[in-house]
Amino acid sequence: MTETVLITGCSSGIGRETAHCFLEDGWEVYATARNPADIQSLGDAGANVATLDVTDEDDAERVVERIVDEEGRIDCLVNNAGYAQLGPVEDVTTESVESQFEVNVFGPHRLLREVLPHMRDRRTGTVVNVSSVSGRLATPGMGVYNGSKFAMEGISDALRPEVSEYGIDVVLVEPGPVDTAFAERASDEVEGLERSDAYETLYSVLDDTEAVGGGGPGAVAPRRVAETILDAANLTDPAARYPVGQVAKVAMLGRFVPAKLRDKFYRLALSLVAKNPLGD
Template identity: 60%
Template sequence: MEKVALITGCSSGIGAATARSLLAEEWTVVATARDTDDLAALAEAGCETAELDVTKPAQCRNVVEEVVEEHGRLDCLVNNAGYAQLGPLEDVPTRELHRQFDVNVYGPHRLIRAALPHMREREAGTIVNVSSVSGRVATPGMGAYNGSKFALEAMSDALRAEVAPYDVDVAVVEPGPVETKFTDRAEREIEGLDRSGAYEKLYSFFEDASAVNGVGAVPPEKVAEVITEAAVSPDPKSRYPVGTPGRVGVLARFLPDRWLDAGYRLLQRFS
């Protein structure tokens, strides 16, 4: 019997690439997005598709139940849906911070809670949470996004130990820059902020972020390969950094805070 994967955030980028990658492994893939029109190409490729807004608890439960009812199993949940709310924390309204966590943290939690009873009953399954190098080291102007990914990493660590007795695996994938539309949305989110006027150098830095994000960026297919590796492995790693910036970036957490702070000051001075 084919294994079954449920993937969130498949309208483009990493999610769509992961759906195609797991299809190539002859899995049954249920690709989801808020707008099913964005999934037409994946449906033509052979994916099953479903509407899913990860901020809607009932929809999260229903999609998981429908997958299990139709296929009798759920072998892998890939929590990929997410976005970046950029901006200095003083300028980010609390409502936007809540929205950031609603998608990046509460959304995966909703799906995990829906999927785990079925995985525990079968004593098999893998949960892959797509985090970021930003979930391991924080940077100025990305506090909201950093906070959401740090939270996802911590939840994944706790969950991994909690479900180990049931032979359920939890893996975190940590990309650095990726060649997707992710940056376009991040730029839109920062444009909507009511600026205090105290952080214009920081805003200037992000206005030039297109050049920064292009350095070492990997195609979404590369991230999809790593997610697939975690999904198919009988003993996946706890973490998978992706790309040179991702692998190097996660090591920055071992540097003294004073060194990191000095580096950020230097970057802002030349921005």
């Protein structure tokens, strides 16, 4: 019987490529996004498309019920939808923090609550939570985004042993920089901040798209992340985590550096930027 996958955030980048990878592998794909017009091409390619705003509980319930009615099963959930709210922690409004967690944390949690009962009934399934190297290593100017991804890492680590007795695997995919429109969205969020005068040097870094994870050195293609997600879904005993790209693998080592040394490194890096602004 054909296996079924539900993927969120398929309008572009990692989500779109993930839908294509699963289609090519013969899965029944349910590709979702807030705006169905953004994923019509996936429908033309053979995916089932659906409107899904992960911040809307009714949307989550409706889409999962549809899949179970039509397919009788959900073999894999890919929680991919998300964005980055960048900026110094002090300058980011509480409302913006709430919005960040609404999409990046509460959204995946809504989908988990809808999907897990069906996986438990069948005693099989895989949950792939698309995290980030930013969920393992915090950096100045990304605190709010770091917080949301740290939260998903913690939730996933707790969930994994909770559901293992039901044959359900929980996997974290942790890319470094990815060559997508993700950084442009992040740049828009930075531009919307009411900037204080205290963090001018940090803003000079955040205003550089490549510096915050665009198509700069070390960035991987979204297809590579998508293939990692597919591989995790197909394995009978997947790993708990899959860092994607050399930057992600190297950055993971930063967790083992004492916090005071990391802080000194960040201060040094920012002081060098202050003396030699990016692009000069």
